[in-house]
Amino acid sequence: MGARQHFSELLAYLQGQVGGEEGFTLAYAAEVSSFIRFNQGQVRQAGQVQQIYATLSLYQGQHHAESKLALSGELEEDLTRVQQSLQRLRLILPTLSDDPYLRLNREAWRSELAAAGEPLDAAAMAEQIVSAGRGLDLVGFLAVGPQYQGFASSWGAFGWYAASSFNLEFSLFHGNGQAVKSAYAGEQWDVQAFARKLDVARQQLDFLGRPAKSLQPGSYRAYLAPAALEELVSLFCWGFGAQALASGGSPLQRLFNGKAELSPLVTMEECIEGGLAPAFTPEGPRQPLRLISQGRAGERLVSSRSAAEYGLIANGACSGEYPLSLRLHGGELDEQDVLQRLGTGLYIGNLWYGNFSDLPAGRLTGMTRFATFWVEDGQIQAPVSTMRFDDSLFDFLGPQLEALSREPELLLPGGTYGARQTGSMALPGALLSRFTLTL
């Protein structure tokens, strides 16, 4: 039985079981994933995971509770599990107190997207990766296979998303311990495209063989490649959430309470088109939102719960109120001019392990990692030993932001905690007149 039919059968069963004053929502997430790790250019660990999870939420008046359960894929067995969960929720609902902030979206809506991709052969990809990486110290991780997400409610909502994709993240290590990281992701594996990615990384590896330059703490001109900027944006993007902003937990609260602005070059949107996330959340269809407009606060991400709690209007944001397809508008810096415009300073390929030094002040810290170079007069001189940065987003995306590169790069999440992440970010590179290193 296909995933969509499995989901539909579960939905039909619940529609027959739940009625009267009761209502339900059913979320569905399944994947068939091949996971292959590489070390020293060979396969270190390989396997496959087939998993199906359903989350049933039951509502009666202002009472509600949810149950997440693993399913087998065998309908008869799964209907029994769903029935048991339903009974458990029915027993507990009358014991709960009213939830004053329950304002569920009870509209009927429909959203369906099923990409008809060719089956992907993970083993063949792995063979090609090993073959192409011969002679290189390649370390990496390949995740391949279909993913399915569904959402439906007793009030007529129905969303379905199916896609088959691969995501390869790999690093090439020089004998001196320096490394460059790259990624190749998509729906159709093209061995030539992978070879081109590998070649670009291999060329950077040549620079990494030069003696590393040790920098002193201080402020430097810097260019953050899109992957480096992603680490910073990922750190603060949940701060667009209405609850975080209302409860003192957002690093963007100074922006949204009008006490600070970012550079007029900064315009950020939560997109529907062009991203790779489903067009719906359990809160309903997502909406395109202008989050920052020319450096000034725009809309915030509002779930139905926050809407009720803080007197706002819900806009389809998920309950966590983080963006799923964030896009930072590009600027006027051409890719080929990056090193020349940087002049003398740091080219930072990746940042790593970010966190907050002072969250309300928007001050972030983290490390350089992979392919960070010292540049003089527009020429790469040497790799840079790992350094710690500590700087405020209101500075590096404020007065210190000199330019953004022209074309935002689509960055796909490689995260696999519990399940393969969906969603995406589209970010340009950022040229900074000053970026502060501390250790």
Add this chain to the structure above:
Amino acid sequence: MFALSDILQHRFAALKSSADFWSLRHVQETRESYWVRRRVAQAPSFVDDAGAMLSVRIAGVEAYAATSDLSQAGLQAALERAEQMAQVLAGHNLLDLGSLLQPTEQSDDVMPGYEQPLAGATHWFELLMAESALIPRDARLVDSHVGLTFTCHEQIYFNSAGARLRRAQRYVFPQVGVTASDEHDSQSRSFGGSHMARQGGAEVLQQLGVIGSAARIADEALQLLLAPNTPNGSRDLLLMPDQMILQIHESIGHPLELDRILGDERNFAGTSFIRQEDFGHYRYGSPLLNVSFDPGVPGELSSYRHDDDGTPAERHLLIRDGILQRPLGGALSQWRSGLPGVANSRACSWNRPPIDRMANLNLEPGDKSLAELVGGIEHGILMSNNRSWSIDDARNKFQFGCEWGQLIENGELKGVVKNPNYRGISARFWRNLRAVGDASTFEILGTPYCGKGEPNQVIRVGHASPACVFADIDVFGGAA
């Protein structure tokens, strides 16, 4: 308990395989979570997760397939997918595991009190609402939460060499947090952040002291809001156990993971500043530093008798009198490196394979009371409860931030300061360990959230530590 054990054993015995070796690891985990935010009870959440990982070894090549279909046909199909993967990748494998020994033991490992039932949702919500009511109604207290999570975890392992290992444990994870905010700043204070978890039942709540803590936490959040910033400069640093465990975790635990040292994690979690040749003689810290891998501490989060590859778990000192002794490496990593290790091959669930992880990693107590620790500091600062952590991929250059700071001058605790941060380099930091608290300062803590691995895994780790003093550390405050 172990409700599927007989069925699974029968199905495992009926599996058909031409592999040299195969195993089944079944995990069943149930979780119930109760949460009150701003005095409003949230919807309770329940999780029922179950599945199995089938692993095979064919001509030295290993592969796995995980499935939530536990029928005979489902398990057989998963086994065949693993076999196919191993056969297709033969010749491309980094390791030939043909000579790796496999466990043959049969053992049950059941946490004391596991079968004692817990109270129901009504009881827990009443308790959480009462705790929440201790938070005063003050317009500056803009957010608060009180929560409880109970997780029951049962694992059954069979292999074709005859092993049968069963484990049943329950984890208790209470949380309390309050945020104070005014037009200038926000400050949060919590009950140990994400580091107050243990094995056990309802008694854990009393042991940890969570009941009745909300009023103090709210008061301390307000104190922080009014406090000056932590001054910049070099000071002696007194870390309380709820920050020590983060310090141990990030700058001892992760760098000693043998799979990192062997390069498996270079693409994601990172490497280590420690090399294979360092074990046995490298001076990791001052002679006061003794760190153990101890899977036998009652109630600590990662106490167990066997790891997830079936290796018997024993206590070992990883660092003795400041000298590095052995890494955190399971049977496979020990076989690869020739180094001694520990039983720490662990998986977060049925759908992720075992890798080298921390389990219970503890810093052994010394001989100083808390008063003596404070009294021995001329110019210093006390820091408590982690709120921010960042460290480089070799686990060397770090910066950590805490919720709570108190200056220490001439052997006395002085005023509260906000945004206490410090930074250092692991390879030097532990050598500055100047005093270690005694058993009266020792706390058994742990976190459900340690991330690592490709595919990514979040696993529970236990840490226990006394309060400790480090000399001449670079501390600094926030921007506000």
